[in-house]
Amino acid sequence: MAKRQGDEKWIHKYRGFVILGLLLAMFLVFLILFVHFFYPPRQEQTVHVFIKEGATTSEIAKMLHDDGVITSTRIFRFLTWLKGNGSDFKAGDYVFDKGIHYAEAFSILEAGPNYQARFTVPEGLTVEQTASRVAQATTITPDDFIEAALSGDYSIEYMSSANRDNLEGFLFPKTYTVANDVSAGQVIEMLLNQFKAETSDLDWSKAEAMGLTPYRAVIVASLIEREAAIDEERPLVAAVIFNRLKKDMLLQIDATVQYALPEWKDVLTYDDLKIESPYNTYLHKGLPPAPICSPGLASIDAALNPANVDYLYYLAVGNGRHFFTADYNEFLRVKNEVQKGN
Numbered sequence: 001m002a003k004r005q006g007d008e009k010w011i012h013k014y015r016g017f018v019i020l021g022l023l024l025a026m027f028l029v030f031l032i033l034f035v036h037f038f039y040p041p042r043q044e045q046t047v048h049v050f051i052k053e054g055a056t057t058s059e060i061a062k063m064l065h066d067d068g069v070i071t072s073t074r075i076f077r078f079l080t081w082l083k084g085n086g087s088d089f090k091a092g093d094y095v096f097d098k099g100i101h102y103a104e105a106f107s108i109l110e111a112g113p114n115y116q117a118r119f120t121v122p123e124g125l126t127v128e129q130t131a132s133r134v135a136q137a138t139t140i141t142p143d144d145f146i147e148a149a150l151s152g153d154y155s156i157e158y159m160s161s162a163n164r165d166n167l168e169g170f171l172f173p174k175t176y177t178v179a180n181d182v183s184a185g186q187v188i189e190m191l192l193n194q195f196k197a198e199t200s201d202l203d204w205s206k207a208e209a210m211g212l213t214p215y216r217a218v219i220v221a222s223l224i225e226r227e228a229a230i231d232e233e234r235p236l237v238a239a240v241i242f243n244r245l246k247k248d249m250l251l252q253i254d255a256t257v258q259y260a261l262p263e264w265k266d267v268l269t270y271d272d273l274k275i276e277s278p279y280n281t282y283l284h285k286g287l288p289p290a291p292i293c294s295p296g297l298a299s300i301d302a303a304l305n306p307a308n309v310d311y312l313y314y315l316a317v318g319n320g321r322h323f324f325t326a327d328y329n330e331f332l333r334v335k336n337e338v339q340k341g342n
Contacts (some may be wrong), residue, residue, distance in 0.1 A: 045098045049117060053091040057081075060089060060109070068098040070105060093180045115180045121191065123173040123296035124225045126259070130171050130191075130294070140184045148184035156192050157214075169218045169291025170195045198297055206304040210242060221303040222291035226255035229320035232304035236324050239309045249312070251281035259292040275342060 014323030018310035047067040051060060057080050061073040070076050079102050080086045096105065108114060119137035121130050131145035152165040167188065172195040178187060207217035220241055228234045244251055254268055273280070279288040295303075313331040315338065316320040323334050 018142050041154045046095050047098060049094045049096055051089065051091045051094060055089075055091065055154065057086040057089075064096070064105060067096070069096040069100060070102060071099070076102060076105070079106070113180070116177050117180050117182070119177065120175040121171060121173045121294065123299070124290075124293045125171075125173065126293050127168050127171060134184075134187055137181060138178065138180060138187070140182070140187065144182045145187070146181070148188055151185075153185070154188060154192055156196060166290050167192070169222050169294055172198055172296045172334060173294055173296050174198075176316060181208070198298060199314045202300065202304060204304070210306075216287055217303045219287045220302065221295035221300040223251070223253055223287075224295055224302050225295035225299040226258075227253060227314075228299070228322070231298050233322055234299055235305060235307040236309065237314065237322075238306035238313050240314055242306050243310060243312050245286065247312070248285060250283075250285055251287070253281045256281040256292060257289050260290075291337050 007283060024302060045068075047069060049063055049067055049069065051063070055063075057077055058073070060081075061070070061076040064070045064076065067071045083106065085106060089109040090112040093115035095115045096108065096109060096111055096260045117137040119133050121133055125133070127149050128142070128146060131140075131142040131149070134140050134145055135142045149167045149171075150165050154167065156170055170189070171191040174191075174194055176194075178190070204214045206218070207214050212218075212220070220238065221240060224234050224237045229261075237296060241251060241253075256279045257268055257272055258264055260275050260279040261272060265272065267335050273282045276283070278284060279292065309324070310322040310326045313325050313328065314324045315331060315335050317334070317338055322330075325331050325334070
């Protein structure tokens with residue numbers, strides 16, 4: 001009898017250990033699932049998700065799940081119901097990290113669209129080329145951008161009234177971050193304001209001292225931008241331009257012919273140099289009527305501070321560098337040597 005009672009106690013004790021072990025195992029499984037679903041490992045990847053107007057919680061959950069933002073649509077829907085915040089989710093473009101917490105996903109959706117477009121306007125682009133850059137990163141089409149640029153709705157201190165509908169030269173080169181649904185007008189205002197900000201410390205009176213308006217100084221800067229690839233040569237190119245203007249010589253700058261042509265050419269022909277255009281400085285003396293591109297700050301500074309040299313000619317000799325001289329015969333000699341070398 002005593003032995004049977006001892007066996008029963010051992011069985012009860014063993015059963016207690018088994019139940020405790022099962023409960024512990026269930027708790028561990030629950031903990032693993034909880035961590036997996038509520039605190040998934042964040043991935044070093046981002047995804048772009050567009051939430052349409054009027055999207056239901058189930059539709060949003062499916063999009064986030066399909067793109068790897070969340071691990072369970074059911075948990076997302078349950079937590080949304082529990083929090084009662086589904087109506088606070090805003091439509092629009094979003095960027096999410098993959099594998100974020102549900103609470104973080106809710107915070108982003110409640111804050112509103114966070115997707116931003118990023119584009120770079122390099123030095124030396126025309127308005128048309130800038131339009132293509134903007135279109136690649138935003139919903140703005142090139143035609144919409146160009147139409148807005150030609151509207152004449154913008155003003156900047158250094159633009160002559162006759163050229164308010166020509167923003168060439170003033171869409172400042174830089175990297176910009178904008179909302180994905182930004183308008184063409186907003187982008188243009190941003191680029192124009194950047195021009196004002198970047199050039200606010202320049203001494204524009206230097207242009208007037210050289211007989212130029214600030215607007216015409218920007219025209220010179222645009223020529224420098226397209227002709228010089230190395231910063232140290234920009235003041236030298238500026239000097240050649242001003243020296244030739246003083247002597248009433250044709251500027252004969254290839255970049256102005258390229259601007260006048262309907263399409264860019266790797267090599268200009270003699271026929272190209274005869275194209276009838278007010279921008280063709282092989283045919284018309286003086287500066288072209290407007291800038292031919294958007295110059296960077298280094299080129300604008302060079303236009304206001306040309307080198308104190310008597311150079312009248314320069315010639316590309318390779319690696320972005322030029323040979324400068326005041327002697328025409330020396331220019332021809334070096335030109336002949338370069339052509340033989342090629």
